[in-house]
Amino acid sequence: MKIIHTIAELRTHLAAFKHPAFVPTMGNLHAGHLALVRQAKPLGDVVVVSIFVNRLQFLPHEDFDTYPRTWEADCQALDAAGCDVLFAPSEKELYPEPQAFTVQPPTDLANMLEGHFRPGFFGGVCTVVMKLFACVQPRVALFGKKDYQQLMVIQRMAQQFALPIEVIGGPTQRSDDGLALSxxxxxxxxxxxxxxxxxxxxxxxxxxxxxxxxxxxxxxxxxxxxxxxxxxxxxxxxxxxxxxxxxxxxxxxxxxxxxxxxxxxxxxxxxxxxxxxxxxxx
Structure with a gap:
């Protein structure tokens, strides 16, 4: 598994491939993330996973600073699951200046449910996903169905922007007692x-x-x-x-x-x- 931290190096490395399959994550990986990596494996000629804790989708009172960061364990798990490229940009690399251009999803989809209780959440998600799509330029991207509304928002975003990316949902992975992995x-x-x-x-x-x-x-x-x-x-x-x-x-x-x-x-x-x-x- 190759670990890349800059957009320039990522683009250079991926130039040799035609059909990247992409799994965006915020790290602190569990079996649900790894199932997406395995699901991605036959869907592209290279599997790219990103780890980036995206400040834009956290409200001021939420857990951005304390969100678990488990870098070494994540690297070992991804390597074992068959990840080819781990893209782990710093905040300065992905947001070299304040992100004034943002992607705002339609209110009829994004302001209900999670969007109602976490105002601005889906704008932050769409903005970082769009930027990661621009960096990786995948042909397929996978997101877990546990975040059901998020998956729908991203699918609609890809459709309306005519992105050449198929956004696929992966089944929710659960513990033996039925708790959704998170x-x-x-x-x-x-x-x-x-x-x-x-x-x-x-x-x-x-x-x-x-x-x-x-x-x-x-x-x-x-x-x-x-x-x-x-x-x-x-x-x-x-x-x-x-x-x-x-x-x-x-x-x-x-x-x-x-x-x-x-x-x-x-x-x-x-x-x-x-x-x-x-x-x-x-």
Whole structure:
């Protein structure tokens, strides 16, 4: 595995390849990231992974300074997973001057759910991803489905800018008990880690209720929210949305959407001080 820190060296090295496959990350890698690397392997003639903790997508009160940085372990894991090129630019390299030009996603997609609770988040994500796309110039890029709304935003961005990049979602990787793998799981205390599985269980309970005929979505979402609150969680949302656009379906639309696997259940909640997100397609 070749480690590259500058855009110039990256472009020189990649000039010999025609179909780079790209996996952007913020490091602190887990099995979900490595599954994306393995998924990328047959999709290009070189697999590039980036590690860059992007300041633009963190709110002032969020964990940019304390976000886990595990460089040596990440390098070893990527090498073992078959990564060919690790691109790890410094902040000065990627943002040599204040990033005045930014990419702002449409409000109807980016201001709901995660965008509502983390204002500006998707603008920061789109800006860094667009810049990384310009550096790597991949033909395919892979993102985990755990960040469901983020994947949709990036897919729409690539489509609207006519980027010659296929943006592919990788399946959410889970621990044996069902907890979605996340870099932020490292923040959980042992007791919180045991409790954390309740988020995925809440989504499964919502899915079972829908499949049993529930049609009043506000009531269904309230029951799920109150159940987590009773366990000490602080939910931001547990909601039923259409997979195609993340809009709330009407009661009349539910039967067809259930029949044609057109729904996704999304959740975000805090257990202790750690905010976890998850989703379930049905």
């Amino acid at each position: 870099s932020r799981n490292n923040y959980l205390s042992p007791a919180e880690r045991v409790e954390a599985v309740q988020l995925s269980l809440a989504l499964k309970a919502m899915a079972q209720a829908l499949q049993a005929g529930a049609t009043i979505l506000p009531a269904l979402e309230a029951v799920a929210t109150e159940a987590l609150e009773a366990r000490g969680w602080k939910p931001d949302y547990l909601t039923v949305r259409q997979r195609s656009n993340l809009q709330t379906p009407s009661a009349a639309e539910l039967p067809s959407l259930l029949t044609h696997s057109g729904l996704v259940l999304l959740a975000a909640a805090r257990v202790g001080n750690t905010r976890l997100i998850d989703n379930l397609e049905i």
